[in-house]
Amino acid sequence: MNKYPIILVSNEDFVYGFKKGYYKDIPELNNKNLLVYTKEDIKSKYHISLDSSDNEDVFCVLNPYTNTCTPLNNSSFAKKLIIDEAIAVREALVALGAKHIFIQEEVTNKTSTQIVAKGKGKTPLYKGELSSKKAKDIRINLKKELESYDPSRKPESLEICYNRIYERGLSDNSNLISLYERLKDSKYNRLFGEERLTMTIDEDLNNSLDIVAGLSKLKVFSANGEFTYNSSVLHSFRYEIIADFGPHTSDDTSNNIIDE
Numbered sequence: 001m002n003k004y005p006i007i008l009v010s011n012e013d014f015v016y017g018f019k020k021g022y023y024k025d026i027p028e029l030n031n032k033n034l035l036v037y038t039k040e041d042i043k044s045k046y047h048i049s050l051d052s053s054d055n056e057d058v059f060c061v062l063n064p065y066t067n068t069c070t071p072l073n074n075s076s077f078a079k080k081l082i083i084d085e086a087i088a089v090r091e092a093l094v095a096l097g098a099k100h101i102f103i104q105e106e107v108t109n110k111t112s113t114q115i116v117a118k119g120k121g122k123t124p125l126y127k128g129e130l131s132s133k134k135a136k137d138i139r140i141n142l143k144k145e146l147e148s149y150d151p152s153r154k155p156e157s158l159e160i161c162y163n164r165i166y167e168r169g170l171s172d173n174s175n176l177i178s179l180y181e182r183l184k185d186s187k188y189n190r191l192f193g194e195e196r197l198t199m200t201i202d203e204d205l206n207n208s209l210d211i212v213a214g215l216s217k218l219k220v221f222s223a224n225g226e227f228t229y230n231s232s233v234l235h236s237f238r239y240e241i242i243a244d245f246g247p248h249t250s251d252d253t254s255n256n257i258i259d260e
Contacts, residue, residue, distance in 0.1 A: 004033075006209075007062055009057065046068050059212050059215070065085050065087070082141075090145065091168070096179050096180065097191055098148070098153070098245050100151075101146060103143055103242075104241070158183070165177060175195070179191060193245060194242060195245070
């Protein structure tokens with residue numbers, strides 16, 4: 001499953017029919033990355049109240065790092081996903097015992113073609129063009145949220161490390177999982193040296209927005225059934241994160257001798 005599932009919030013009749021399989025002949029509605037709920041479901045599951053009429057369909061994106069969802073007509077939803085992922089990565093590295101965490105550089109800041117789907121008389125669900133000012137704002141926030149320094153930091157328990165990765169939306173991050181497995185096998189009960197991780201937000205989000213593009217063309221919804229399908233620009237962020245776990249010390253060596 002894509003790490004950013006799309007949630008279609010619709011009326012009770014449509015959701016009931018979806019769950020009963022009445023729309024199996026519509027490919028766009030048979031996507032493993034699409035979740036369908038009522039407004040009551042959303043309020044109960046994600047503690048969010050949507051400001052929409054009773055018969056108005058709403059598209060949301062699921063935020064795996066906070067287990068919340070954000071409507072796509074919220075212009076800052078992409079920024080929130082980026083920042084929340086940065087915080088989740090930082091907390092996972094802190095639990096693993098990283099003494100210094102920082103962004104070394106932005107590897108790329110490219111653009112890619114993406115959709116703008118909008119309902120009749122409505123504002124676009126997603127305005128893909130991101131100004132240089134907003135891009136700089138995200139970069140500053142990433143630096144602020146990611147950086148952490150504590151030379152005396154030690155790893156948390158394996159249970160806490162596991163939870164920070166697998167229960168905070170990072171189960172697809174192979175670098176963090178590799179570090180976790182290495183910590184489990186370490187005879188020193190800690191990690192050493194520098195590790196480099198890459199944080200991106202492009203392809204997964206693009207794939208999720210493509211789901212919206214496909215659904216926007218359908219006329220099965222009770223409202224907002226007429227959509228335009230245009231192309232816009234979505235910036236793709238890719239940052240290199242450095243996690244310094246510190247060098248071997250004499251204490252590590254002596255502890256190892258005692259263990260042996």
